[in-house]
Amino acid sequence: MSSTAPGAPAPAPTTVAAGGDAKASAWRQRLQQLAALGGLVLIFAAFSIASPQVFPTYSNITNILFSAVVVGVLSLGATFVIITGGIDLSCGTGMILSGVMAATFIVTWGLPVWLGIVLAILFGGLIGLVNGVNVAIAGLPPFIATLAMMLVAGGLALVISNKAPIYFDSQDHSSFTALSTGNLIPGSGFPNAVIVLLVAAVIAYVILSKTILGRYDISIGSNMEATALSGINVKKWLIIIYSLAGTFSGLAGVMLAARLGSAQPTGGQGYELQAIAAVVIGGTSLSGGKGSIVGTVIGAMIIAVINNGLQIISVPQEWQNVILGVVIVVTVFIDQLRTRRTTTT
Amino acid sequence: MTTQPEAEVQQRPHDPDLLLQVEGCEKSFPGVKALSGMRLDLRKGEVLGLVGENGAGKSTLMKLLTGIYEREEGSFWLNGEPLEVRGTRDAQEKGLAIIHQELNLVPHLTVAENIWLGREPVGGKIFTRPREQVSRTRELLESLGLPLDPNTVVGSLTVAKQQMVEIAKALSFDAKVLIMDEPTAALNDAEVEQLFGLIRRFVTRETGVVYISHRMPELKRIANRITVIRDGRYIDTMAMDKTSMPEVISKMVGRAINTDARPENVRDDRPVILSVRNLSTKSLLDDVSFDLQEGEVLGFAGLMGAGRTEVARAIVGADPITSGEVVIKGRPVTIRNAAQAAQHGIGYLSEDRKRYGLMLALPVTHNVALSSIGGKFSGFGFIRDKAITAATEDARQLLRIKTPSVRQLVKYLSGGNQQKAIIARWLVRDCDVLIFDEPTRGIDVGAKEEIYQLLNRLAAEGKSIIMISSELPEVLRMSHRIVVMADGRITGTLPAGATQEAIMALATHREDDEPLPAPDSDAPIIPNDEKAEQ
Numbered sequence: 001m002s003s004t005a006p007g008a009p010a011p012a013p014t015t016v017a018a019g020g021d022a023k024a025s026a027w028r029q030r031l032q033q034l035a036a037l038g039g040l041v042l043i044f045a046a047f048s049i050a051s052p053q054v055f056p057t058y059s060n061i062t063n064i065l066f067s068a069v070v071v072g073v074l075s076l077g078a079t080f081v082i083i084t085g086g087i088d089l090s091c092g093t094g095m096i097l098s099g100v101m102a103a104t105f106i107v108t109w110g111l112p113v114w115l116g117i118v119l120a121i122l123f124g125g126l127i128g129l130v131n132g133v134n135v136a137i138a139g140l141p142p143f144i145a146t147l148a149m150m151l152v153a154g155g156l157a158l159v160i161s162n163k164a165p166i167y168f169d170s171q172d173h174s175s176f177t178a179l180s181t182g183n184l185i186p187g188s189g190f191p192n193a194v195i196v197l198l199v200a201a202v203i204a205y206v207i208l209s210k211t212i213l214g215r216y217d218i219s220i221g222s223n224m225e226a227t228a229l230s231g232i233n234v235k236k237w238l239i240i241i242y243s244l245a246g247t248f249s250g251l252a253g254v255m256l257a258a259r260l261g262s263a264q265p266t267g268g269q270g271y272e273l274q275a276i277a278a279v280v281i282g283g284t285s286l287s288g289g290k291g292s293i294v295g296t297v298i299g300a301m302i303i304a305v306i307n308n309g310l311q312i313i314s315v316p317q318e319w320q321n322v323i324l325g326v327v328i329v330v331t332v333f334i335d336q337l338r339t340r341r342t343t344t345t
Numbered sequence: 346m347t348t349q350p351e352a353e354v355q356q357r358p359h360d361p362d363l364l365l366q367v368e369g370c371e372k373s374f375p376g377v378k379a380l381s382g383m384r385l386d387l388r389k390g391e392v393l394g395l396v397g398e399n400g401a402g403k404s405t406l407m408k409l410l411t412g413i414y415e416r417e418e419g420s421f422w423l424n425g426e427p428l429e430v431r432g433t434r435d436a437q438e439k440g441l442a443i444i445h446q447e448l449n450l451v452p453h454l455t456v457a458e459n460i461w462l463g464r465e466p467v468g469g470k471i472f473t474r475p476r477e478q479v480s481r482t483r484e485l486l487e488s489l490g491l492p493l494d495p496n497t498v499v500g501s502l503t504v505a506k507q508q509m510v511e512i513a514k515a516l517s518f519d520a521k522v523l524i525m526d527e528p529t530a531a532l533n534d535a536e537v538e539q540l541f542g543l544i545r546r547f548v549t550r551e552t553g554v555v556y557i558s559h560r561m562p563e564l565k566r567i568a569n570r571i572t573v574i575r576d577g578r579y580i581d582t583m584a585m586d587k588t589s590m591p592e593v594i595s596k597m598v599g600r601a602i603n604t605d606a607r608p609e610n611v612r613d614d615r616p617v618i619l620s621v622r623n624l625s626t627k628s629l630l631d632d633v634s635f636d637l638q639e640g641e642v643l644g645f646a647g648l649m650g651a652g653r654t655e656v657a658r659a660i661v662g663a664d665p666i667t668s669g670e671v672v673i674k675g676r677p678v679t680i681r682n683a684a685q686a687a688q689h690g691i692g693y694l695s696e697d698r699k700r701y702g703l704m705l706a707l708p709v710t711h712n713v714a715l716s717s718i719g720g721k722f723s724g725f726g727f728i729r730d731k732a733i734t735a736a737t738e739d740a741r742q743l744l745r746i747k748t749p750s751v752r753q754l755v756k757y758l759s760g761g762n763q764q765k766a767i768i769a770r771w772l773v774r775d776c777d778v779l780i781f782d783e784p785t786r787g788i789d790v791g792a793k794e795e796i797y798q799l800l801n802r803l804a805a806e807g808k809s810i811i812m813i814s815s816e817l818p819e820v821l822r823m824s825h826r827i828v829v830m831a832d833g834r835i836t837g838t839l840p841a842g843a844t845q846e847a848i849m850a851l852a853t854h855r856e857d858d859e860p861l862p863a864p865d866s867d868a869p870i871i872p873n874d875e876k877a878e879q
Contacts, residue, residue, distance in 0.1 A: 210727050210728055211723075211726045211727055211728060212718050212719055212723045212726055212727075212728060213726065214728075215711070215718050215728055216718070218704075218707065218711075219704055219707070219711065219715060222704040222705070222706055222707050223700075223703065223704045223705070225700065225701050226695075226700070226701050226702050226703060226704060227704070227715065228663075228682065228683055228684075229661070229663060229683045229693060229695060229701050229702070230683065230687075230715045230716045230770065231683045231684045231686065231687030231688075231692075231716045231774070232683075232684060232715065232716070232718075232719070233682065233684045289704070289706055289707075290706065
């Protein structure tokens with residue numbers, strides 16, 4: 001209101017900086033990850049009790065990790081986009097298209113396997129770049145821009161593959177399938193795909209927490225206008241962030257094709273929602289400004305554990321999605337409760 | 346004006362000429378006494394002008410009258426009856442219609458749909474009756490003499506026509522009192538005439554209008570009496586034909602200011618660091634030119650909507666310009682966004698810190714470092730967190746930012762300390778030109794003084810400061826020179842030591858007004874044209 005004239009009642013100080021909140025907030029953040037981790041442990045324990053012979057064995061755990069790879073890699077990229085307050089609906093079909101491109105480069109064009117892999121991953125990045133331009137420059141809402149890309153990428157995958165799977169040669173391209181199913185650590189039974197996921201997660205973690213990209217990512221999601229007025233080229237960084245997400249879905253596409261030994265031109269739809277679910281379960285806020293890679297990895301693991309565990313205790317396939325849906329609601333509700341409590345006190 | 350106990354007020358004999366009475370009205374917001382012993386008398390058949398500086402309490406009073414806020418003390422009377430309002434709709438049904446500065450229409454709906462929104466004529470409790478709605482609208486518009494088609498989509502109308510829809514809507518409730526908040530802010534002269542015609546038709550022996558405006562010439566034409574309020578208090582009511590513009594202005598600003606505090610190191614011969622030439626924007630700014638000298642605090646005064654914030658946003662590239670240029674140290678530069686502005690050493694601190702300044706949920710470190718993360722706080726894309734923490738610790742000591750830790754989330758800081766964090770952001774970025782938009786808005790009195798001293802220190806150290814402020818005492822206390830704006834133009838530049846009256850005279854000046862009366866001031870007004878020639 002107005003400035004106060006001499007003699008007018010002196011206003012009481014409005015805010016007092018609350019002491020110890022920095023520590024509290026750091027703890028809260030840790031608690032957040034602990035909560036997701038606690039959920040994972042709880043679910044794991046429950047299945048272990050339900051099926052002590054099969055579920056908690058070494059081979060089944062590697063199985064779970066193996067099955068978490070594709071959604072896991074996808075959700076790493078999705079985390080960056082969701083932290084900006086955006087969404088990437090095209091990562092599922094973008095992944096499929098990248099896989100088809102890998103097969104095209106390697107099988108159809110006969111490029112070396114390593115080059116085909118690199119180009120396919122970069123192609124995923126190109127899809128993300130287009131998303132980024134549509135969001136940042138054309139000003140489309142992320143939902144719309146990536147919904148359109150979901151359709152375009154899904155359609156192009158069919159066009160380029162001629163609606164048929166492209167098979168990798170088991171001899172010539174054995175190094176390609178080894179990327180997923182091979183054992184870098186001999187005799188461990190530990191599939192390479194899991195190592196790829198771990199390496200990708202470490203890279204994502206470093207990018208988010210140690211680089212300017214990660215810092216701008218969080219800043220944009222926290223307050224895009226203020227970030228822009230602080231002299232950050234928000235448009236440029238949004239394009240980079242969407243491109244990064246696309247690169248991860250390119251990698252996911254390569255990993256899926258390597259696991260199947262073929263590039264399937266269909267079946268990408270639904271993956272994007274699993275990826276988003278993993279991110280959300282991991283404590284990243286859909287309204288942006290907050291998120292963690294560790295949480296996302298745990299989220300992807302929770303999904304994999306639930307799917308695997310339900311299969312082992314013979315819950316019919318159709319019930320698995322029902323239960324996953326409930327898990328999403330419960331975890332996000334708990335998260336909301338926690339943030340609501342912390343903002344009101 | 347003292348507050349009368351309520352019992353006493355009730356015993357007061359009702360003056361049959363009074364339409365609306367406000368007695369002893371009190372309202373506080375956290376840290377601020379917004380209204381204190383406020384009163385207002387509106388007579389039947391009159392237009393009452395209500396004037397006061399920004400923040401004097403006009404809007405608060407209107408919001409109390411329409412039930413948007415709840416009053417703490419005092420009473421309202423309508424036609425001698427005690428008046429209680431619970432929300433806008435209730436106020437409308439009781440005969441109080443308010444036209445806010447921002448229009449509250451649904452742009453996709455038609456004129457008729459907007460007017461009857463929420464109380465559409467219905468059949469069988471479910472189905473709307475569009476034809477009845479349209480015919481009733483047509484009657485209403487005809488009775489008011491408004492040339493509008495009920496079926497036009499509101500979004501396609503000019504602002505002036507939209508305002509007429511708003512007025513028609515208000516009057517469709519059979520209003521006794523019409524309250525208008527700055528109704529001519531967005532209107533051209535012909536539209537102002539139309540509005541005045543409408544007001545004159547509305548005012549009968551049973552009705553009255555409260556007309557809030559800054560524009561003295563308009564008030565002189567339309568108002569019968571004028572009530573002045575200041576700092577949430579009632580000051581005086583005068584008959585329009587027995588008062589003068591200087592008298593009204595002196596009552597509006599007539600508070601004592603701290604005489605000890607004056608701008609420091611005033612000099613007028615320093616090198617020009619930033620020069621704005623003939624800046625215009627599509628929406629508002631018209632041929633704005635001024636120079637900012639090194640180490641000076643250049644105050645920007647003017648009323649709300651005069652275009653001061655728009656000047657700042659245009660300089661830093663947040664809004665596009667249609668013509669004009671920005672010259673930094675003699676070199677014309679192109680600035681299309683705040684990133685380029687920062688490269689040229691210009692930092693903008695918005696009036697709306699929460700929306701345009703802070704990352705509330707992030708720590709102080711991030712808020713301080715943000716503008717420099719891509720520069721000195723990173724190498725090969727990697728963040729140098731230690732450097733950020735060290736620089737934030739330095740800033741915390743230098744600016745005396747009160748926070749238990751630099752890791753504290755910035756939302757837990759007080760307004761003054763949040764402001765300091767943003768100042769630190771631009772200092773860390775080594776900006777030479779700082780544009781402060783309402784630097785002390787929402788900051789309590791003690792912290793205000795600290796911000797003032799900080800600005801003085803920065804200027805003394807050679808930073809050049811543009812300070813936009815709606816608080817005249819603040820402008821006078823801080824500014825080495827004062828640029829005054831009205832309606833998107835610069836209407837004059839005043840030296841340090843100017844009077845509040847001189848500023849208000851320039852701020853209420855419209856291009857088409859009669860020439861300004863000689864201000865009662867020690868300091869000569871330098872008309873803008875002459876200044877440019879010097």
